[in-house]
Amino acid sequence: MRIISLSNLYIIICLLFTSMISTTWSQDTYSIQDLANNKGPFIPDYSYAGYHFGEKEIEIPKNITVLEAIDFGVISNDKKDDSRALKKAFKKAHSVEGPVLIQLPKGRIIISEIFYFERSNIILNGYGTGDLGTEIYCPRPLMYLEDPEDLKELREYLVTLGKIQKEKENNISIPFSQYAWSGGMFWTRVPGVRVKSYLQKYNLQPTILGTICSAKRADLIFKTNKNHELKVGDIVEIQWFNKQGENGKLLNELYGNEDLKIGSHHWSYPELPLVRQQVKIEKIKKNIITIKSPLLLNILPEYEVRVIEWKYLEEVGIQNFKITFPFSNYIAHHVEQGYNGIYLTRVFNSWVKNVVIDNADSGVLTEAVANITIQDIVTKGKKKAHYTVQMGGVHNVLVKNLSVYNDSVHPLSFNTFSTKSVYSNCKIFKNPILDQHSGVNHQNLFDNIKVDIHAIGDDTYPLFAGGGAGYWKPSHGSYSTFWNIEVNFLNNTEQKKSIILNGMNDGSNARLIGVWGNRKMTVTYKTDAYVDFGNKKMELIPSLYEYQLDKRMNM
Incomplete structure (x- = not known):
């Protein structure tokens, strides 16, 4: 047996440590x-x-239709719930032609329902976040509101996988909340469009607009095998797949050659795209496509890379007000009650601006936006x-x-x-x-x-x-x-x-x-x-x- 001195052992440990x-x-x-x-x-x-690839300032269109929330019964500072009245304003906004702005009044208004943005070119505007501005007070968390249909798959996923927050030292064993990373009092969505895949059985075949032969990382050009459905100005999604298992070349590109432990989700679901990128098509010449922003990764023959239809809203703005929740004690990670302010899904070229959020579980959450x-x-x-x-x-x-x-x-x-x-x-x-x-x-x-x-x-x-x-x-x-x-x-x-x-x-x-x-x-x-x-x-x-x-x- 070879005996290592303490000094040599110390040197070896140091070398191992500094190699990490x-x-x-x-x-x-x-x-x-x-x-x-x-x-x-x-x-x-x-x-x-x-917004607009950083090239354009956020501003309200000059030809916009303004809907005053007070005209629909929203009365500030009266200590009464304004949800039904504001719902009427939202309903009207979704039926108006062209860009529309819902103008909230000064003072405190109270809401206890989720407000969905389901059309493009809509802005929710207040009078600012100061003492003379607009405050939206939300007295109840999302867990006490009606379960959103959009989160049905997430709810099933949390139960199926037995997602439980366990903290033995704090005597905590509590199921995850569906609002730990999803949901908000103000919520953008494309009706009927799934936001995120949780369970394979709900996967649907997307509209495939083309497959990509080859391209280099950071390029603005790629070559397709098929582009009959692609048009200049389209916003589409490029998807990279790993169908080569644990040793797939795409994993090498993502993580390099370092000896890293890569989790099983990278190969256990080969039909799940590992990388997604929303791009704007600038030019089409036969099967050569020019896009606005650079490609994230190389595209090699070994990869499967496709272009699919991407459904989204655009020019949605949320701005110039304060969102306040009542104080509630923190219980544990992942079991939040749903004091969530804004949930952005399926939006492009949109914004949230000049908003103060007080006592939230999560101020702004995002998913599938670009x-x-x-x-x-x-x-x-x-x-x-x-x-x-x-x-x-x-x-x-x-x-x-x-x-x-x-x-x-x-x-x-x-x-x-x-x-x-x-x-x-x-x-x-x-x-x-x-x-x-x-x-x-x-x-x-x-x-x-x-x-x-x-x-x-x-x-x-x-x-x-x-x-x-x-x-x-x-x-x-x-x-x-x-x-x-x-x-x-x-x-x-x-x-x-x-x-x-x-x-x-x-x-x-x-x-x-x-x-x-x-x-x-x-x-x-x-x-x-x-x-x-x-x-x-x-x-x-x-x-x-x-x-x-x-x-x-x-x-």
Whole structure:
């Protein structure tokens, strides 16, 4: 038997540990301009995120029909429920020709029903979030309202899979709530269109418009085998499938060659697309298709990649008011009662703007949306939330100027199937976490983020975290990017010892450019992460998103 000395054992352990994480900053091999211009390690072009690909300002059309909610019986500040009256205004709005705006009155109105946006070109507008603005008060959570038909499959899924939140130390064994990541008092939807697949038996064959032969990642052009149904101006969905099992080449592309444990959902459901991307068709020449925004991944003969019809609403706006819920005690993760503000599904080129959300379980939830902007949002309250503004199943979504004052499990979070989306110029003032949920989320950007942190006793803090179920691991795919993360430590600022910001050991090919603040820091992340410009104030290019957008617009 070979005997290893304690000193040698210590060296071996250290080597194993450092092989798992990156604990030192790179030596600035590339300039910050090189990195922003993609002249170093690959960084995606995020400039296409947001309303109209970031190219158009949000504004109310001049020819819009205005419906005053007070004309339908909505009376503010009378302490009476306004749901029935506001329903009448919504019904009228869905029958009006052309763009329509529902104007809410100043003061507090009370609602206790879900309000659905089921048409394009509709705006819900208040008088702002200040003392003289509009407040929508929701006294009851969604669990006390009628069960939405849209969540029937989710309800069955939660029961079938026995989804239960178990916390032995807290004596908790409670079934998951259907409102943990779905539903809201204001809800966009295309009637009769399924939003998310949970159970295979409900899968329907989509309208296939073509299959793609070959293309390269970041290209704007691809070649189809069939394009008889494609038209210029169409918004369609490209879907990538893994039908090669555990060793499929698509998994290699998503997660690289690192020795990562990949969850079974990546191959157990070969008819489920692993990657989805909504694109706008700009040009068609025979079987050569030009699209507006770059392809997420390579398209190889070994992959099955198809183009399908994508049903959506557009030009839906929710803006200029406050949503308030009564305080309720936090029970446990995943068992939220449904104090959820806004649920966005199946919308494109739409927005949420200038909204304050108080005491929510989740402020804004998303699923199956693309090219929307959510900006100037404030979440606050004494209640601990699940999400603030969450991104799930999204593509090219921009969350801009979000301020988080409340405690939450996932303050900023990219969830399952989120791609090419951006949190930009956001501030977290309480228990910050930059979360990436397992489920093929990749090529997302945390950009120009400021966080306040109370460092824990051993001089570490878990700023970079990954949630989600094991069957969808790893925590994220390739090229997730962190750019200009400013950390403000509220305690122990005089200590000279470097504080460790704990990252993930199961995310691939991350890019961390510019993590800095009022105390020296070290970032721990997997070895294939590119970590650079640490402990340096990012003055030259504070926002990668804005830099990339400005460059593209001025080309």
